[in-house]
Amino acid sequence: MKGFGTAASVAGLIAAGVLATPLAAEKITIATVNNGDMIRMQGLTDAFTAAHPDIEVEWVTLEENVLRQRVTTDIATKSGQYDVMTIGTYEVPIWGKQGWLLSLNDLPDSYDAGDILPAIRGGLTVDGEMYAAPFYGESSMVMYRKDLMEKAGLTMPEAPTWDFIKEAAAAMTDKDGEVYGICLRGKAGWGENMAFLSAMANSYGARWFDENWNPQFDGEAWKAALTDYLDLMNNYGPPGASSNGFNENLALFQTGKCGMWIDATVAASFVTNPTDSQVADQVGFALAPDKGLGKRGNWLWAWALGVPAGTDSPEAAKAFVEWATSKEYLELVAEKEGWANVPPGTRTSLYENEEYQKVPFAKMTLDSINSADPNNPTVDPVPYVGVQFVAIPEFQGIGTAVGQQFSAALAGNVSAEQALNNAQQLAKREMTKAGYIK
Amino acid sequence: MSRAVTPQRKFAVTLLAWAIGLLIFFPILWTIITSFKTEAEAIASPPSFLFFNWTTEAYEAVNQRSDYLKHFMNSVIISFGSTALGLLIAIPAAWSMAFVPGRRTKDVLMWMLSTKMLPPVGVLIPIYLIFRDTGLLDSRIGLVIVLTLINLPIIIWMLFTYFREIPGEILEAARMDGATLREEIVYILTPMAVPGIASTLLLNVILSWNEAFWTLNLTAAKAAPLTAFIASFSSPEGLFYAKLSAASTMAIAPILIIGWFSQKQLVRGLTFGAVK
Numbered sequence: 136m137k138g139f140g141t142a143a144s145v146a147g148l149i150a151a152g153v154l155a156t157p158l159a160a161e162k163i164t165i166a167t168v169n170n171g172d173m174i175r176m177q178g179l180t181d182a183f184t185a186a187h188p189d190i191e192v193e194w195v196t197l198e199e200n201v202l203r204q205r206v207t208t209d210i211a212t213k214s215g216q217y218d219v220m221t222i223g224t225y226e227v228p229i230w231g232k233q234g235w236l237l238s239l240n241d242l243p244d245s246y247d248a249g250d251i252l253p254a255i256r257g258g259l260t261v262d263g264e265m266y267a268a269p270f271y272g273e274s275s276m277v278m279y280r281k282d283l284m285e286k287a288g289l290t291m292p293e294a295p296t297w298d299f300i301k302e303a304a305a306a307m308t309d310k311d312g313e314v315y316g317i318c319l320r321g322k323a324g325w326g327e328n329m330a331f332l333s334a335m336a337n338s339y340g341a342r343w344f345d346e347n348w349n350p351q352f353d354g355e356a357w358k359a360a361l362t363d364y365l366d367l368m369n370n371y372g373p374p375g376a377s378s379n380g381f382n383e384n385l386a387l388f389q390t391g392k393c394g395m396w397i398d399a400t401v402a403a404s405f406v407t408n409p410t411d412s413q414v415a416d417q418v419g420f421a422l423a424p425d426k427g428l429g430k431r432g433n434w435l436w437a438w439a440l441g442v443p444a445g446t447d448s449p450e451a452a453k454a455f456v457e458w459a460t461s462k463e464y465l466e467l468v469a470e471k472e473g474w475a476n477v478p479p480g481t482r483t484s485l486y487e488n489e490e491y492q493k494v495p496f497a498k499m500t501l502d503s504i505n506s507a508d509p510n511n512p513t514v515d516p517v518p519y520v521g522v523q524f525v526a527i528p529e530f531q532g533i534g535t536a537v538g539q540q541f542s543a544a545l546a547g548n549v550s551a552e553q554a555l556n557n558a559q560q561l562a563k564r565e566m567t568k569a570g571y572i573k
Numbered sequence: 574m575s576r577a578v579t580p581q582r583k584f585a586v587t588l589l590a591w592a593i594g595l596l597i598f599f600p601i602l603w604t605i606i607t608s609f610k611t612e613a614e615a616i617a618s619p620p621s622f623l624f625f626n627w628t629t630e631a632y633e634a635v636n637q638r639s640d641y642l643k644h645f646m647n648s649v650i651i652s653f654g655s656t657a658l659g660l661l662i663a664i665p666a667a668w669s670m671a672f673v674p675g676r677r678t679k680d681v682l683m684w685m686l687s688t689k690m691l692p693p694v695g696v697l698i699p700i701y702l703i704f705r706d707t708g709l710l711d712s713r714i715g716l717v718i719v720l721t722l723i724n725l726p727i728i729i730w731m732l733f734t735y736f737r738e739i740p741g742e743i744l745e746a747a748r749m750d751g752a753t754l755r756e757e758i759v760y761i762l763t764p765m766a767v768p769g770i771a772s773t774l775l776l777n778v779i780l781s782w783n784e785a786f787w788t789l790n791l792t793a794a795k796a797a798p799l800t801a802f803i804a805s806f807s808s809p810e811g812l813f814y815a816k817l818s819a820a821s822t823m824a825i826a827p828i829l830i831i832g833w834f835s836q837k838q839l840v841r842g843l844t845f846g847a848v849k
Binding site for chain 2: 164166168169170171174177178193194195196197198199200201204205208212214216217326327380381382385386387389390392399401402405410411412
């Protein structure tokens with residue numbers, strides 16, 4: 136009996152100890168990219184943990200390409216290092232199909248998923264299941280210098296054509312004064328020059344593949360698009376454009392060296408910010424150009440938060456995703472940093488907000504996003520999802536290889552025809568190897 | 574007959590040496606200068622070299638956003654830990670190959686070097702899976718192990734070269750005096766090879782400190798060293814040059830200081846045995 140008494144006392148002590156110890160907070164690790172809106176989210180973590188004291192948040196912030204490599208390795212090997220991942224509209228359809236992400240259809244009604252912009256939601260949904268919640272959405276548009284346009288005696292229409300862009304570029308170029316009519320991406324990469332060129336080609340009636348996955352670079356539409364791009368850049372673009380990406384063009388535009396720049400809508404907040412931009416008060420916006428074929432040359436991209444299927448903390452992870460992509464989060468950012476800094480392009484209600492409507496680039500961002508359709512991106516039908524990319528795992532490799540050909544054409548190392556021939560051959564070879572073409 | 578060195582010749586050579594030195598150091602100098610600019614000045618064209626508004630706002634932004642100390646401590650533990658472990662294995666290995674070579678010693682040395690010829694990405698997935706299954710992902714001990722293994726061939730080769738310069742007769746004399754193998758290595762060989770060991774140690778610390786492939790791929794939040802700290806400040810869409818430069822300056826500062834103070838040993842060690 137004595138032994139039992141001792142055992143009972145020890146058990147009692149242990150039980151008391153367990154009860155007295157506060158429950159350890161559940162830790163979630165979030166992987167994200169180093170973009171302004173994400174850094175802001177990181178800075179507002181306290182607001183989340185205040186509402187969820189039982190959840191602790193750890194951040195891993197990395198450059199986009201490093202992050203993509205890290206999270207892809209993690210999710211493909213089911214390592215479970217991250218509980219929330221920042222992924223783009225390229226990854227979501229592929230990963231969703233693989234069953235690598237948890238469905239977010241079970242978020243509560245108060246989240247109001249129906250408020251998410253249809254174009255963005257469409258890009259994050261596979262077979263009716265939303266696999267990631269958009270944190271911010273972007274398209275591309277024309278940013279131009281109002282003063283130079285006026286000097287050239289032209290007026291930028293709200294929805295210009297490629298012919299007008301060419302005319303305006305010619306009129307605005309003053310090479311002696313180091314002002315170039317147009318700045319476009321030239322650096323090789325599927326997310327660099329190919330993001331721009333694929334979107335431009337869509338408006339020319341071109342497409343990456345036909346319904347049977349045959350590459351289409353030998354068609355007239357691609358030839359016309361590439362030839363016009365090269366003409367624009369060679370005649371009216373800045374020198375050394377084949378190594379220019381977003382940041383290089385941003386620097387050129389902000390220092391007054393570009394008449395027009397067609398790039399991500401997110402650039403609007405940079406070029407209109409007087410602390411960084413010398414031309415902040417002279418910037419106008421217009422929709423990306425078209426060729427009269429029913430499609431505009433703008434892309435659609437969203438950075439979204441997804442929860443990997445291998446997470447140990449699905450509930451806590453979903454709670455974070457719900458918070459960071461909610462209407463309340465947008466209001467929180469507006470309250471702390473002003474409406475111009477609210478992550479754009481995700482919710483209809485944001486664009487109905489009177490305060491937000493005062494932001495100069497708000498309407499053009501929304502119109503640009505609405506004019507892109509990732510499920511129906513081209514004039515002719517295609518078997519893939521994605522405006523400026525093709526949502527298949529092989530695209531990163533093929534897209535970058537084709538981008539290198541087009542970048543070489545811009546640098547003058549190969550002719551447009553040769554670049555298109557090479558692109559056709561390498562795309563055909565890779566698609567055959569991957570089993571798309573028999 | 575040695576040629577007379579005229580003052581003009583000396584001046585010209587000194588000038589040339591300074592010019593080459595500055596040219597090599599310029600990227601680092603430019604990074605340090607950029608770290609004191611605003612983001613707008615950092616992208617300005619033409620860039621200003623010294624005459625701009627010097628500011629520490631990039632450093633403030635970096636400190637506000639990241640936990641430098643945590644990354645720094647991880648870097649210190651990983652680089653010094655892997656160097657210490659590496660030396661512990663390499664000193665006896667190099668001793669045996671330098672003083673008691675067998676028929677296959679040369680082949681073994683070549684085989685060890687051949688492991689450096691494989692691109693690291695070729696073994697990323699197997700190592701990643703082993704780390705996942707053994708719970709070593711995102712742990713400092715995991716990185717110490719992997720960096721030790723990666724740098725081991727270089728450490729052994731360097732030590733082997735230094736040890737070979739030491740006359741075997743001295744070790745024989747120690748043995749005659751009754752020194753055991755351990756005493757021979759600890760009291761005779763090691764003190765004689767200190768410059769060599771010091772430069773191997775320093776070089777290995779620098780290599781481990783700067784190693785970015787494995788440290789980025791095998792860490793997440795807990796064990797991430799300064800390489801991950803730098804990687805978090807670059808972005809394809811946005812202005813980051815000043816902040817990235819500030820983060821880089823903070824990351825390289827400790828190793829620059831160590832290098833500065835130990836340059837004598839480093840140069841002595843690297844040229845050890847060059848003149849007989």
